Amino acid sequence: MTAVSATPSSRASLSLSGRPQAAARLCRLQRIAVPIQQSKRASVAATGRASRLQVRVQAAGKNGSSSSPAAAGDAQYDYDLIIIGCGVGGHGAGLHAVECGMKVAIIEGHDIGGTCVNRGCVPSKALLAASNEVRKLRDTHHQKTLGIQLNGVATFDRQAIADHATNLASTIQGSLQRSLESLGVTILKGQAKLTGPNSVSYGLPGRVDVGGTATAKNIIIATGSVPFVPGGIEVDGKTVFTSDHALKMEWLPNWIAIIGSGYIGLEFSDVYTALGCEVTFVEALPNIMPGFDREIAKLAQRLLINGRPIDFHTNVIASKVTPGVPGVKPVKIELTDFTTKEVVEELEVDACLVATGRSPYTNGLNLGSVGVATDRRGFVPVDDKMQVLDSNNKPVPGLYCIGDANGKYMLAHAASAQGIAAVECMCGRDRVVNHQAVPAACFTHPEVSFVGLTEDAAREKAEKEGWADKLAVSKTYYKGNSKSLAELEGDGMAKMMYRKDSGEILGVHMIGLHSADNIHEFSNAMNMGQSLRELKFNVHAHPTVAEVNEELIRHAQLDPAGAPAPAAAKQAVAA
Numbered sequence: 001m002t003a004v005s006a007t008p009s010s011r012a013s014l015s016l017s018g019r020p021q022a023a024a025r026l027c028r029l030q031r032i033a034v035p036i037q038q039s040k041r042a043s044v045a046a047t048g049r050a051s052r053l054q055v056r057v058q059a060a061g062k063n064g065s066s067s068s069p070a071a072a073g074d075a076q077y078d079y080d081l082i083i084i085g086c087g088v089g090g091h092g093a094g095l096h097a098v099e100c101g102m103k104v105a106i107i108e109g110h111d112i113g114g115t116c117v118n119r120g121c122v123p124s125k126a127l128l129a130a131s132n133e134v135r136k137l138r139d140t141h142h143q144k145t146l147g148i149q150l151n152g153v154a155t156f157d158r159q160a161i162a163d164h165a166t167n168l169a170s171t172i173q174g175s176l177q178r179s180l181e182s183l184g185v186t187i188l189k190g191q192a193k194l195t196g197p198n199s200v201s202y203g204l205p206g207r208v209d210v211g212g213t214a215t216a217k218n219i220i221i222a223t224g225s226v227p228f229v230p231g232g233i234e235v236d237g238k239t240v241f242t243s244d245h246a247l248k249m250e251w252l253p254n255w256i257a258i259i260g261s262g263y264i265g266l267e268f269s270d271v272y273t274a275l276g277c278e279v280t281f282v283e284a285l286p287n288i289m290p291g292f293d294r295e296i297a298k299l300a301q302r303l304l305i306n307g308r309p310i311d312f313h314t315n316v317i318a319s320k321v322t323p324g325v326p327g328v329k330p331v332k333i334e335l336t337d338f339t340t341k342e343v344v345e346e347l348e349v350d351a352c353l354v355a356t357g358r359s360p361y362t363n364g365l366n367l368g369s370v371g372v373a374t375d376r377r378g379f380v381p382v383d384d385k386m387q388v389l390d391s392n393n394k395p396v397p398g399l400y401c402i403g404d405a406n407g408k409y410m411l412a413h414a415a416s417a418q419g420i421a422a423v424e425c426m427c428g429r430d431r432v433v434n435h436q437a438v439p440a441a442c443f444t445h446p447e448v449s450f451v452g453l454t455e456d457a458a459r460e461k462a463e464k465e466g467w468a469d470k471l472a473v474s475k476t477y478y479k480g481n482s483k484s485l486a487e488l489e490g491d492g493m494a495k496m497m498y499r500k501d502s503g504e505i506l507g508v509h510m511i512g513l514h515s516a517d518n519i520h521e522f523s524n525a526m527n528m529g530q531s532l533r534e535l536k537f538n539v540h541a542h543p544t545v546a547e548v549n550e551e552l553i554r555h556a557q558l559d560p561a562g563a564p565a566p567a568a569a570k571q572a573v574a575a
C-alpha cells in the first residue's frame with residue numbers, strides 16, 4: 001500500500017465553521033497520545049492542480065492506541081478510518097476522528113477543500129464582500145446621509161476582485177491542509193473507489209507513481225457534488241456557464257440571464273448588479289425564490305430584486321440555451337411554459353449563468369462491490385446515522401456517506417456536522433444530526449437566513465397533528481433596531497413560528513443586516529431543545545443586531561407557565 005502522509009507538527013491552523021483551532025485540538029490530542037508510525041518514505045511531487053500538495057509517501061503502520069476501542073485498534077486494517085473526499089465534510093470528519101483517537105487517512109482526487117473552499121462558499125463570499133463595497137460607495141444617497149461625499153464615481157478593478165476570491169480560496173485551502181497535517185492525518189492523492197467492504201483503491205489517470213490500495217475498519221464517502229445542468233442547455237464556459245466558471249469572473253456581461261433563483265442565482269445577482277450588470281431570472285416554479293418562507297420571499301423580492309436592475313420570468317424553464325460569442329453573437333435562451341410545455345419566448349442576452357441545483361458526485365465509486373446502488377439522481381442512500389444502506393435497505397457495516405453526496409442537506413456545515421456524527425457512531429456513541437435545527441443563509445445584501453419550518457409548513461404540520469390552536473407567529477422589524485439604523489440598514493424583518501403551550505420553536509426566518517449570524521441563537525436553541533421560556537432570559541449586548549432576536553423572543557405570547565416542556569433535544573439519540 002502506498003500512502004501519502006504528513007508529519008504532525010505544532011503548527012496552529014484555521015478551522016472552518018468556527019470550530020476550535022487545530023492548536024486547541026492538539027492539546028486534547030496530547031492527552032490521548034496517538035502515535036504515528038512512519039516506516040517507509042519517498043517523495044512524490046504532484047503535478048497540475050495537485051502541485052499544492054507537496055507530500056511524503058509513507059507506508060502506514062498500525063496505530064494500536066485509541067481513546068475509543070469501539071472505533072479503533074483493529075490490527076487487520078491499515079487505518080481506523082478512510083475518508084474519500086476532502087471537502088468540508090471530509091475535513092470535519094477527519095479532525096473529529098483524530099480527536100477520538102482514530103488513525104485516519106483522507107483521499108482527495110482533485111483539490112483539498114472541495115467545492116466550498118475552491119468553487120463555492122469561500123470565493124463566492126469574497127465576491128459578495130467586494131461587490132457590496134462597490135454598491136455602497138456608488139449609493140450616493142447612502143453616503144450623503146452618513147455625511148460622506150465622494151468626489152467622482154467609485155471604480156473597481158474586475159481582475160483584482162476576482163483575484164481576491166482566488167487568493168482567499170487558496171489561503172483557506174492551505175489552512176485546511178495544514179490542520180490535517182498537523183494532526184497526523186494521512187493525505188492520499190487520487191480518485192478513490194471501493195474494492196470491498198473495508199478496502200479502497202485510488203489513483204490518478206496517467207500517473208503510475210500515484211495511487212495504491214488501503215484498508216480501514218470504517219470508510220466515509222464524502223465525495224460532494226458538481227453543478228447540475230438540465231438537458232438542452234449547452235455550457236461553453238464562456239458565455240453559458242455554471243458557478244464553477246462564474247466565480248473566476250473572467251468578464252462582466254452587460255446583461256446576464258440567471259437560470260434558477262435559488263441560493264446561487266440570488267447570490268450572483270447580488271454580485272452582478274453591484275458591479276453594474278443587468279440580470280434576468282428564469283425560474284421554473286411559479287414564484288421567484290421558491291425555497292424561502294413566502295412572506296420573507298415577498299420582502300426579499302422588494303429588497304433584492306425590485307430596486308435593482310433585475311427582471312424575472314417565472315413558471316418557465318430554460319428548455320434550450322445556445323452559447324454566443326462575447327460582443328458578436330448573443331446567447332439564445334428558449335423559454336418553455338412549465339405548465340403547458342409550450343415554447344413561449346426566446347431571450348437574447350450577453351451571458352447565461354446556469355444555477356439549477358447540484359448533482360451528487362458519486363460516479364465511479366464502485367458501490368456495487370458492497371451491494372449498494374445510488375438513487376435515481378445519484379445520491380447514496382443513508383440512514384439517520386449516515387450509514388450507507390444496501391439494496392435491501394440494510395446498513396453496510398463500517399460504511400458511511402456524508403455531505404452533498406447523500407443529498408440530505410446540501411450545505412457545508414451540514415456536511416461537517418454529519419461527518420462528526422458519523423464518527424461518533426463509529427465510536428459507539430450514536431448521534432444523529434437534527435437537520436431541522438441546521439441553519440441556512442443566503443449571503444445577499446441584506447442576508448436571508450432561516451432554520452426549521454416555514455410558516456406554511458408549520459401550519460400544515462399543526463393542522464395534521466391537531467394543535468393548530470397552539471401555533472403562533474412572532475414578528476419584528478429591523479427598523480426598530482438601533483444598530484441597523486445607525487448603519488442605515490433598517491430594512492428587514494424576522495419571524496418565528498412557535499408553540500404557545502410548550503414554547504417550542506418551530507422555525508425562524510430573517511432578512512436583514514447580519515441575519516446569517518443572528519440565526520444561530522435560534523438554531524442552537526432548537527438543537528438543544530430549549531424552550532422560549534428559557535430564551536426569554538437571554539441577554540443581548542446593546543446596541544447590536546442581536547437585539548432583533550430579543551424582540552422576536554419578547555413578542556412571543558406563551559400560555560401561562562406550567563404548560564408542558566418541548567420535546568427533548570433530538571440531537572443525541574441513544575442507541
Ligand SMILES: Cc1cc2nc3c(=O)[nH]c(=O)nc-3n(C[C@H](O)[C@H](O)[C@H](O)COP(=O)(O)OP(=O)(O)OC[C@H]3O[C@@H](n4cnc5c(N)ncnc54)[C@H](O)[C@@H]3O)c2cc1C
Binds near residue numbers: 110
Ligand atoms: C457557488 C456555491 C456557493 C456555496 N455557498 C455556500 C455557503 O455559503 N454556505 C454553505 O453552507 N454551503 C455553500 N455551498 C454548498 C457547499 O459548497 C457544499 O454543500 C459543500 O461543499 C459540500 O461539502 P462536501 O464535503 O459534501 O463535498 P465537496 O465540498 O464537494 O467535497 C468533495 C470532495 O471529494 C472529492 N472527490 C470526489 N470524488 C472523489 C473520489 N472518488 N476520490 C477522491 N476524492 C473524491 C472532490 O474532489 C471534492 O474535493 C455553496 C456551493 C456553491 C457551488
Ligand SMILES: NC(=O)c1ccc[n+]([C@@H]2O[C@H](COP(=O)([O-])OP(=O)(O)OC[C@H]3O[C@@H](n4cnc5c(N)ncnc54)[C@H](O)[C@@H]3O)[C@@H](O)[C@H]2O)c1
Binds near residue numbers: 263355
Ligand atoms: N449560501 C449558501 O448556503 C449557498 C450558496 C450557494 C449554493 N448553495 C448550495 O448549492 C446548492 C445549489 O444551489 P442552486 O442555487 O444551484 O440550487 P437551488 O436548488 O437552491 O435552486 C435551483 C433553482 O433553479 C430552479 N430550476 C431548476 N431547473 C430549472 C430550469 N430548467 N429552468 C428554470 N429554473 C430551474 C429551481 O426551481 C430552483 O429554484 C444548493 O442546494 C445550496 O445548498 C448554498
